[in-house]
Amino acid sequence: MPSQVRGRRRRRNELRRRSDVVQTWSALVLGALLVCGVPAAAWAAGHSMYVSARDQAAAQAAERRPVRAELLRDAPESTPEVRGMDSHPEYPVTVRWTAADGSPASGTAEVEEGLRAGETTRIWVDAQERVAPAPMETSEVWSRTLTTAIFAAVALALLAGAAHLVVRLLLQRVRLAAWERAWARTGPEWSSHLR
Numbered sequence: 001m002p003s004q005v006r007g008r009r010r011r012r013n014e015l016r017r018r019s020d021v022v023q024t025w026s027a028l029v030l031g032a033l034l035v036c037g038v039p040a041a042a043w044a045a046g047h048s049m050y051v052s053a054r055d056q057a058a059a060q061a062a063e064r065r066p067v068r069a070e071l072l073r074d075a076p077e078s079t080p081e082v083r084g085m086d087s088h089p090e091y092p093v094t095v096r097w098t099a100a101d102g103s104p105a106s107g108t109a110e111v112e113e114g115l116r117a118g119e120t121t122r123i124w125v126d127a128q129e130r131v132a133p134a135p136m137e138t139s140e141v142w143s144r145t146l147t148t149a150i151f152a153a154v155a156l157a158l159l160a161g162a163a164h165l166v167v168r169l170l171l172q173r174v175r176l177a178a179w180e181r182a183w184a185r186t187g188p189e190w191s192s193h194l195r
């Protein structure tokens with residue numbers, strides 16, 4: 001039997017409701033969206049975040065510079081509880097360093113635990129010789145990229161699934177309303193036969 005004839009028969013099936021066709025197409029669109037759209041959305045969001053984070057890291061590296069700074073007081077020792085939460089706890093301590101123009105500068109920087117006054121550590125400063133956080137590292141750029149890509153993929157999949165669920169619920173209401181109308185027409189006939 002030619003496929004064209006089979007296709008016509010399927011379309012003319014009296015038992016097939018329009019809501020069944022809509023639900024089938026809705027499932028096909030959802031499947032296509034999950035197979036093609038989710039990876040595309042994840043790639044687009046991840047790529048956008050990668051470019052943004054990479055540029056931000058480059059800008060931070062351009063406007064900050066590392067310097068050797070001397071601690072002016074001891075950094076506290078961390079407790080075993082703090083050590084368990086963070087492998088390298090840092091504490092704010094006053095430090096001093098030589099500015100780019102040769103003048104002395106000082107500020108408060110986060111330093112590793114247990115460093116003593118007089119020891120040196122590396123800190124980052126901006127163009128105004130203020131203590132600044134270290135520029136974003138490559139691992140953080142990739143971490144942000146992957147997090148954004150995963151979030152975009154999950155969000156789109158959940159949104160598509162929710163839309164499909166809403167379509168199914170609406171179609172179920174349409175089917176129930178059609179069933180009630182059909183029963184209103186045929187119910188009295190059946191009831192009269194049962195008496």
